Amino acid sequence: MNSETSAAPTSGLLSFEDWYSFSAGGPVESGALPFARAPFEVARWMVAPGEANDLDMHASREVWLIISGEGRVSWADQSATIRAGDAIAFDAKVAHQVRNTGSEPLRAFSVFWKQAGHSPVTAGEAK
Secondary structure (H helix, E strand, O other), rough: OOOOOHHHHHHHOOOOEEEEEEEOEEEEEEOOOOOOOOOOOEEEEEEOOOOOOOOOOOOOOOOEEEEOHHHHHHHOOEEEEEOOOOOOEEEEOOOOOEOOOOOOOOOEEEEEEOOOOOOOOOHHHHO
16 A cells, blocks of 8 residues: 555545535535544535525635536625636625526535534524
């Protein structure tokens, strides 16, 4: 066994399980990281064509990595078009939402800083 494969217990493909679903947009899955005490978490999610994810806000920072599709993302008082290959970051407590403006599902990964007792909070609940 070489040194690259000896790290197998703490490296490898992530498995994902159902976490919750957007009101209309699609499913959100939580990723199980293969190492303990990571300062971040990973999720993957999808928004169907013509739909939007829930207006969202977190106590932690978040980065989206867009894998496929295209949409219009809004945050604070700004908006931008996003498509496959783009990445966008949100600071803590900044409400954000994306509407899929394309004809195929918008798929993304989210990386967010871990918070004690973390659970998704919609912007409406945070008020």
